Amino acid sequence: MTPLFTQREKPIGLACDHAGFELKQYIKDMFDEQGLKYIDFGTHSGESVDYPDFGHRLGNAIDKGICDMGIAVCSTGNGFNMTLNRHKGVRAALCWNSRIAYYARTHNAANVLTIPGSFVSEAEVCDMILTFFNCKFEGGRHARRVEKIVL
Numbered sequence: 001m002t003p004l005f006t007q008r009e010k011p012i013g014l015a016c017d018h019a020g021f022e023l024k025q026y027i028k029d030m031f032d033e034q035g036l037k038y039i040d041f042g043t044h045s046g047e048s049v050d051y052p053d054f055g056h057r058l059g060n061a062i063d064k065g066i067c068d069m070g071i072a073v074c075s076t077g078n079g080f081n082m083t084l085n086r087h088k089g090v091r092a093a094l095c096w097n098s099r100i101a102y103y104a105r106t107h108n109a110a111n112v113l114t115i116p117g118s119f120v121s122e123a124e125v126c127d128m129i130l131t132f133f134n135c136k137f138e139g140g141r142h143a144r145r146v147e148k149i150v151l
């Protein structure tokens with residue numbers, strides 16, 4: 001099997017709510033096939049839950065350095081994105097195609113890919129993840145701007 005990802009030192013953190021549960025399973029299957037390490041912070045079924053409960057688990061893991069990157073999936077993506085961006089170590093970006101995911105990482109140094117699960121196909125999710133985890137922050141003028149984000 002051709003490796004699609006470079007192996008990462010730290011596991012990728014995953015979080016979802018009920019609306020993102022199936023897509024998270026799809027992502028885990030992709031990572032399992034690729035031998036990519038991850039930690040699943042839940043939820044673990046399609047039963048209705050509150051996205052902040054799981055978003056904060058992922059955010060805390062990033063703040064503590066257990067994970068350095070993550071993926072979160074809910075219905076619109078906004079709930080998780082708002083929750084995750086309350087964490088000091090997180091720059092979460094709501095992305096719905098691979099071009100946006102590319103710039104979120106290369107220009108904005110995003111470390112969490114937030115996915116609006118009800119509005120994207122599995123193929124789009126696959127493209128976004130491949131792009132997000134295979135490109136790097138460009139630094140330079142973007143570093144100055146990212147530094148200015150923090151209040």
Ligand SMILES: O=P(O)(O)OC[C@H]1O[C@@H](O)[C@H](O)[C@@H]1O
Nearest residue numbers: 017019074075076077078079
């Ligand atoms: O399934 P219900 O509870 O209607 O709505 C949950 C979704 O509403 C939005 O906040 C989030 O995207 C979350 O996934």
